[in-house]
Amino acid sequence: MGLLAAELDRQGIASVCLQFLELVARAVGPPRALCVPWPHGWPLGPPEDRVTQRATLLRALELFSRRGEGRPILEHIENLPAGSPG
């Protein structure tokens, strides 16, 4: 996904990638990466936990506005308990 994201930014479309592993985010280096605290298969949070999933999406939208020198512009979601409003 990071390689695809890079092409999108190159053509002027700002991207945010959700990422499970910081190691991968740093190795590939997409433009913007939001590292999530859940296992593979749960990119937004626990299944059927709409509160947490919504909070993850809001964090992703916020990341679009971040400016940074690093590549990627990388943020983490803290390890929220299921159902936390974030």
Added chain:
Amino acid sequence: MARLEELHPSLRKWVEGYSWRKAEFAQVAQAPDPAAARLALISSAGFVLPDMTPFRKWRLGGDDSFRRLPSSLDSSTLINTHRSEAFDHEALDRDPELGLPLSLLKELQEEGLLGSLHETVYSFMGSITRPGRLVRSRAPELAAELRGADVDLALLVPV
């Protein structure tokens, strides 16, 4: 975050030993305020609809094709054809919005937090270990399509 040590040992060994290809771009694209922007959703959950050809699980290097799905789709009709055994398929089958959060994005749009959602959703299957054609062909094709549709932002959701 997900921790390396939580991965299956064979997957962990692969992740640590794989030669990850570095993303190449000159600068980060400037993003408009999401509340005034048009966003495209891109998933690598390997979703297809019943009338679509499933992703090819055994293609050497991974299947780098993608499917165009309507954002008006009923998520209960999504079929997970992802080849990887390294994630929780049961959760994705039970809650497809985990990989394709259409109802939540529409909710944010209705609340004015997101300008609009592009009417086409793009479905890939991850686990592309030889990404040459993805970089050379598929990604430019998709980017050009999104530019033509006046998309400003893209959210990429892996599984």
